[in-house]
């Protein structure tokens with residue numbers, strides 16, 4: 001079986017996948033790929049963007065952290081963070097939800113400040129932006145990373 005696979009792969013396209021990329025692909029295998037965050041993860045790999053990790057142990061546990069660029073990226077859920085375009089507040093227990101969402105926003109701002117004090121750049125993307133135009137999000141991110149490559153990074 002293995003010999004068959006090797007034979008097949010040596011003639012196929014898999015042989016030239018760079019290590020960093022195949023590692024990133026291994027990382028995305030499995031659970032969560034159909035979530036919004038999972039879709040972004042997949043798009044990053046497809047675009048060949050590597051050097052990030054998920055939920056780094058920094059303030060707020062950023063969804064993505066680009067170590068070589070000192071960039072923390074959060075994907076904000078439209079409901080939980082009160083997106084003005086599509087976040088809605090349930091009619092029942094309205095005050096409760098309003099307060100909860102406001103608390104989330106305040107907490108996120110506190111994390112942002114903390115990260116910035118550590119020299120980390122912070123970006124937030126709304127869940128709906130990802131759903132609507134994932135390609136554009138990735139392109140903008142690529143530009144941002146290009147302009148912010150740290151000299152000490154490999």
Ligand SMILES: [Zn+2]
Nearest residue numbers: 078083086128
């Ligand atoms: Zn939204």
